[in-house]
Amino acid sequence: MIHVIIVDDHELFRLGVRTAIENRHPDLTIVGEAESGAELFSLLNSVVPHIVLLDIALPDCSGVEIATRLKREYPDIKILVISAENSAHTIQSMVEVGVDGFIRKRQGGVDTFAQAIRSIMQGMDFFGKDISEVVYRIYVSKKRTTEVTSEFTQQERRIIELCREGLPGKLIADRLEISIRTVNNHKNHIFRKLGITNTMEMVQYALKNGIIQLV
Numbered sequence: 180m181i182h183v184i185i186v187d188d189h190e191l192f193r194l195g196v197r198t199a200i201e202n203r204h205p206d207l208t209i210v211g212e213a214e215s216g217a218e219l220f221s222l223l224n225s226v227v228p229h230i231v232l233l234d235i236a237l238p239d240c241s242g243v244e245i246a247t248r249l250k251r252e253y254p255d256i257k258i259l260v261i262s263a264e265n266s267a268h269t270i271q272s273m274v275e276v277g278v279d280g281f282i283r284k285r286q287g288g289v290d291t292f293a294q295a296i297r298s299i300m301q302g303m304d305f306f307g308k309d310i311s312e313v314v315y316r317i318y319v320s321k322k323r324t325t326e327v328t329s330e331f332t333q334q335e336r337r338i339i340e341l342c343r344e345g346l347p348g349k350l351i352a353d354r355l356e357i358s359i360r361t362v363n364n365h366k367n368h369i370f371r372k373l374g375i376t377n378t379m380e381m382v383q384y385a386l387k388n389g390i391i392q393l394v
Contacts, residue, residue, distance in 0.1 A: 181300055184211040186219050187234040199289035207293060216240040230257040230296055235264050246276045257299050280305035330372060338365050343382045
């Protein structure tokens, strides 16, 4: 028997999940419900489930905060995020915390939740199709950024930084004691690496991906 706690601030949602699981999935049992983070951790003083179904938007704290604390204090409890939100930022935050699954509330209903729970308890991650696509895009983006970042020379990084400061090519050349032609050659090389066409895109990319810092 798999013991489940539902954490969601909508009573009707909790009731619907509980009723459907009790009627159709006898290998699962709801051992507790909570409508906030505080209520969940209070409940965990007396009941420790195998898995928590966790919504992201709760009245007292975020799902990311709850998941982080669960992983720290109750590492054996699995976490399946069930949320209406599926922004790339939220998904990335949850993946970095180490949740075991993530499904949109409207994706498949309780039968899909049950399938996800069983898969997770067998040691497999479970992400809904649309969530998996976002996770893959994040992975590809990070991989590409790591590869590209590692290819920059010290001189190229310095040129990007001076471009961020708004210096024209002539002043960059003077600062680095190289010719303006060499500056332009470096910039064109960076553009080709990043697949971009101008200095503004280069600086925006570098800031967004931590290649340089905004100070």
